[in-house]
Amino acid sequence: MSLADPLFAASNQIRYTTYLGRKYVYMRDVAAYYGMKYFIWQKTCGIYNKYSKIIFHYESREGSVNGFTVHFLYAPVFQNNEAFISEKDFLLFIDPILRNRAIPSHKMKTIMLDPGHGAHDKGGTGSIYQEKNLNLQIALKVRDILTSKGYLVYMTRNRDVFLSLEQRIAEAKKCRADIFISIHANIAGKSAINGIETFCVTPPGAPSTNDAKPVYKRERGNYFDVNNARLSYEIHKAAVSRTKSYDRGLKRARFYVIRNAPCPAVLLETGFLSNPKEERALGRQSYQSTLANAIAEGIINYHSALRNR
């Protein structure tokens, strides 16, 4: 770590401790570092100021950032009336959200949209719609919005054709995509389940949201862990606030396309085809436009964070 490294300042001011073989930082010090207030109250701890609020819960990986649900890599640790959060959550997630300068800058011109599935690969099937068609309809709307804003937009597919996951990544490489956005819809066994969830790749040495075991292998997508955090947060925030859908949270997974992307990448699950109300909404032009505008807004907000470093 060098003096030029923005993390150097943090490493100097923030004390850490080791717990279960992992590094944890003092939440009190994290708050001081950002000039924020710190609290620990019963089974909740957090940092906040006028602009931002980050909440953790005892023995839970689920918390929130500015009111949006976030699945952290590790639960906080409470000891002697002091709260600690994992160093990975701090450096790879909280810091790039609170501080634009923490995000590595990159070109932001070429956007690759990836509507999931296609042709015989239908994705989830609801009682009216097939996922592959909804993904494409939404992605086409995102393309039009971003093109009108001056971005160069490519799509892994712009019609009903089959593409392997490998081909999707090859397309992103060929077009020299600056970011990669995969669009999907969900399906669940219970029809009551609904809402939006957004994924970025799990950092090496951490467990995915639906898993407890860490995976140590570093994948291509992990070169962009810090960017992935901010990009996925901006898209999740815009999608949940624009649609008013149930917020299932920003999650971590090692899905093929986000794990292998040659650039910052996000996979958005727009809603559940197994929920009748959400399925009908996803089929509506107006709701698709709302979603498309939200995705575009998230991308534009990420871009402006990069510009205002």
Ligand SMILES: [Zn+2]
């Ligand atoms: Zn899918």
